[in-house]
Amino acid sequence: MGKYQQDAEKLLQEIGGKENIAAVTHCATRMRFVLNDESKANEKAIENIPSVKGMFTNAGQFQVIIGNDVPSFYNDFTAVSGIEGVSKEQSKAVAKQNQNLVQKAIGTLAEIFTPLLPAIIIGGLMLGFRNFLEGVPLGFLGDQTITQASTFWNGVNSFLWLPCEAIFHFLPVGITWSITRKMGTTQILGIVLGITLVSPQLLNAYAVNGTSAADIAANWTWDFGFFTVDKIGYQAQVIPAMLAGFLLVYLERFFRKHIPEAVAMIFVPLFSLLPTIIAAHVLLGPVGWKIGSGISYVVNAGLSSSFNWLFGLVFGALYSPLVITGLHHTTLAIDQQLVSDFGTTNLWPMIMLSNIAQGTAVLAIYFQHKGNKKEEQVSVPATISAYLGVTEPAMFGINLKYVYPFVAAMIGSSIGGMLITVTNSRALGIGVGGLPGLLSFPLKSYPWTIVSMVVTMVITFIMTYILRQVKALNKIEPALDDDDLSDLATVGAGVGASAPAAVTASVMDKGTGTVTEEMIYAPVAGEVIAIDQVNDPVFSKKMMGDGFAIRPTANEIYAPVYGKVVSVFETKHAIGITTATGAEVLVHMGLDTVELKGAPFDVKVKEGDQVTPETLLAVMDLTAVKASGKETDVLVVFTNGEKIDSVTLDMTGAVKEKSRIGHAEVLS
Incomplete structure (x- = not known):
C-alpha cells in the first residue's frame, strides 16, 4: 500500500472517476489533469483531502497542489486509477480542447517566453550591477565611479557586458528558437533565422536613430539594381522576431506536406528559411518594429503623462487578475520592447510590487491562522516563492481560497504601483519579480523603490486584517474575528x-x-x-x-x-x-x-x-x-x-x- 493510496483513491473518486480524466501528469508541486467535464470535480471534497494543499484551473488544466512529494502521490494515483500518465507537453496538447482561441494564443505566447525568462532575469540583474559599477560616483572614492577608481572592477564591468549583450542584443535568436521549439519544427532553422536579424553585417538597431537616411542609403543597403533593401538589424526587438519565427514555422509545415520525403532534407529548409529571411528584412522587420515601437510608446506615454498615477493605480490593481487569465504573459513582450526603445521599463516595477503584495497577503494569513499546520505547509513556501517572484502558489493555494487576502493584495499593489509610477522609478530590465527585484533598478531609484515596496507590504498586511471582517469578501471564514464573536455572544x-x-x-x-x-x-x-x-x-x-x-x-x-x-x-x-x-x-x-x-x-x-x-x-x-x-x-x-x-x-x-x-x- 502506497503512502498516498487512500488520498489518491479519494481524489480519483471526487474528480469524477477514471472516465472523466482525459490526461494526467505532474510538475514539481502539482497534479495536472485534463478533465472531460470539469463540473464533475467536487472541489470542496478535494480540498479536504489531507494531501491536497489547494487547486485551480488554468490553461485548460485542473491542477491540484500536492507539494514536493507529488512524484510519490502521482505514482500512487496512477496505480489506483490504472491510468498511464502522459508528458507535460502531451497534457498541454490535450488541454487545448478546453481552451478558446484567445486562451490558446496567450498560452502560446507564454510558452515562447517562459524558456527565455532565466536569461532575461539574470541579464537584468547584471545590468543593474553594471549600472552601479559605472554610473554611481562615490564620495569615499573622490566622487569617482568604481570603474574609474579600480582597474579590477573596470575589467569586471567590461566582461559582464559579454553576457548582457548576448541576452538582450541577441534576444531575437532566443525568440525564433523558442518559437520553432514550441511549434515542433526544426530548431536550428530558428536559430539561423534569429542570427540573420542581428548579424554584425547589419546596422545595429541602437545606432539607427543616430544614422542619417543618406548614410543608410549609401552604406547600409543591399542593392539589387532595380530595388534596395536596408541592412537594418533588429537587436532586442521582440515583434519582428516573433513575426519572422511564425512565418518560418508555417512555411516549414506547408512544405513538409507537399515536398516528397526523398528530397525534403534539401528543399524544406531552403524554401522555408530563405523566403522568411527575405520577408523579415523587406516587410516583417520594418512593420514589426513600428508595431512594437508604437505599443511601447503608448505604454510609456501613459506612464509618463500627468495621468500616470491613474495608470499605475489601475494596472497595479489588475495585474493579479491578469495572472489568473494568463494575459499577464503579454506584458513580457511589452517590457522588453520598452527596454529596447527607452533603455528602461516602467511597467515591470508594478509587476514586481504585485508579486510582493500577494506574498504579503499570505504572510498575513499565516499570522491569522497560526497553528494551522496543514495550511502552513502551503502558506510558508508560498510566501517565500511570491517574495522571489513566483505567485501562483500564493494566489491559488491561499489568497483566492479566502478571497479577501487576494483583494487586499490588489489594493496594496495598486497604491504601490501608483507611487512607483509617479516617482518615475524605472527598472533597467526584467528582474526577479519580488524583493530581489530592487537589484534591477539604477541606484538613484533605490529610495523611492524601497519606499514603494514598504508601502505595498504595509497596506496589504493591514488590508488583509480589515477585509477579513467584510462578509462579502470572505469566502470561508466568519465575518468577525473569534475575539469579536466572543464579545457578541x-x-x-x-x-x-x-x-x-x-x-x-x-x-x-x-x-x-x-x-x-x-x-x-x-x-x-x-x-x-x-x-x-x-x-x-x-x-x-x-x-x-x-x-x-x-x-x-x-x-x-x-x-x-x-x-x-x-x-x-x-x-x-x-x-x-x-x-x-x-x-x-x-x-x-x-x-x-x-x-x-x-x-x-x-x-x-x-x-x-x-x-x-x-x-x-x-x-x-x-x-x-x-x-x-x-x-x-x-x-x-x-x-x-x-x-x-x-x-x-x-x-x-x-x-x-x-x-x-x-x-x-x-x-x-
Whole structure:
C-alpha cells in the first residue's frame, strides 16, 4: 500500500472517476489533469483531502497542489486509477480542447517566453550591477565611479557586458528558437533565422536613430539594381522576431506536406528559411518594429503623462487578475520592447510590487491562522516563492481560497504601483519579480523603490486584517474575528435567539429546500483531526454521524455550537445539545470512557441550559484519563444524519478553544 493510496483513491473518486480524466501528469508541486467535464470535480471534497494543499484551473488544466512529494502521490494515483500518465507537453496538447482561441494564443505566447525568462532575469540583474559599477560616483572614492577608481572592477564591468549583450542584443535568436521549439519544427532553422536579424553585417538597431537616411542609403543597403533593401538589424526587438519565427514555422509545415520525403532534407529548409529571411528584412522587420515601437510608446506615454498615477493605480490593481487569465504573459513582450526603445521599463516595477503584495497577503494569513499546520505547509513556501517572484502558489493555494487576502493584495499593489509610477522609478530590465527585484533598478531609484515596496507590504498586511471582517469578501471564514464573536455572544441566550444571525448561521436555498449553515467552534484547545482518524470504528466509520475530533491540550470543554443541553449522560462522558437549526450534536469526551463511570469528569451544565461557545460544559482530567489507558480525543458528532447535508472543517491542526473552525449545512 502506497503512502498516498487512500488520498489518491479519494481524489480519483471526487474528480469524477477514471472516465472523466482525459490526461494526467505532474510538475514539481502539482497534479495536472485534463478533465472531460470539469463540473464533475467536487472541489470542496478535494480540498479536504489531507494531501491536497489547494487547486485551480488554468490553461485548460485542473491542477491540484500536492507539494514536493507529488512524484510519490502521482505514482500512487496512477496505480489506483490504472491510468498511464502522459508528458507535460502531451497534457498541454490535450488541454487545448478546453481552451478558446484567445486562451490558446496567450498560452502560446507564454510558452515562447517562459524558456527565455532565466536569461532575461539574470541579464537584468547584471545590468543593474553594471549600472552601479559605472554610473554611481562615490564620495569615499573622490566622487569617482568604481570603474574609474579600480582597474579590477573596470575589467569586471567590461566582461559582464559579454553576457548582457548576448541576452538582450541577441534576444531575437532566443525568440525564433523558442518559437520553432514550441511549434515542433526544426530548431536550428530558428536559430539561423534569429542570427540573420542581428548579424554584425547589419546596422545595429541602437545606432539607427543616430544614422542619417543618406548614410543608410549609401552604406547600409543591399542593392539589387532595380530595388534596395536596408541592412537594418533588429537587436532586442521582440515583434519582428516573433513575426519572422511564425512565418518560418508555417512555411516549414506547408512544405513538409507537399515536398516528397526523398528530397525534403534539401528543399524544406531552403524554401522555408530563405523566403522568411527575405520577408523579415523587406516587410516583417520594418512593420514589426513600428508595431512594437508604437505599443511601447503608448505604454510609456501613459506612464509618463500627468495621468500616470491613474495608470499605475489601475494596472497595479489588475495585474493579479491578469495572472489568473494568463494575459499577464503579454506584458513580457511589452517590457522588453520598452527596454529596447527607452533603455528602461516602467511597467515591470508594478509587476514586481504585485508579486510582493500577494506574498504579503499570505504572510498575513499565516499570522491569522497560526497553528494551522496543514495550511502552513502551503502558506510558508508560498510566501517565500511570491517574495522571489513566483505567485501562483500564493494566489491559488491561499489568497483566492479566502478571497479577501487576494483583494487586499490588489489594493496594496495598486497604491504601490501608483507611487512607483509617479516617482518615475524605472527598472533597467526584467528582474526577479519580488524583493530581489530592487537589484534591477539604477541606484538613484533605490529610495523611492524601497519606499514603494514598504508601502505595498504595509497596506496589504493591514488590508488583509480589515477585509477579513467584510462578509462579502470572505469566502470561508466568519465575518468577525473569534475575539469579536466572543464579545457578541450572550451567555444563556435562548435557542433561536442565542446570538446575532450573522454570528450563528446563514440560510441558503439549494433548489431542493432550505439549508441553514450552523457555525462550529472548537470545544477545547488542541489539534483538530478528521473523524475518520479517530481510533474507534463506531466514530471513524461515521456510524454515529459526521463530525470531527480534537486531541486536547487543556482540560476545559466548551460548547461547540449555540443551543440547548438536552442530555447529560449518567457517566458524565458525553453531553447532547440541540441547536436552533435542528442539528443534534453529541460532545463525547475520550474514547471508551464510559467505563470510567464519570470519575475524570466534572460537568458544569444540566439539561435545559442554554449554551454558547463561551459556555464551559465540563472539565476533563486529562491525566486521569490517560492513566486509565484511555485516549483523550474530544469528539463533536452530528447524530441526526438525515438532517445534516454536510460538515466542513475550515481549519485543521492546532486551534484555540472557542475559535470558529467550520460549519455544518442543516436541512430544514
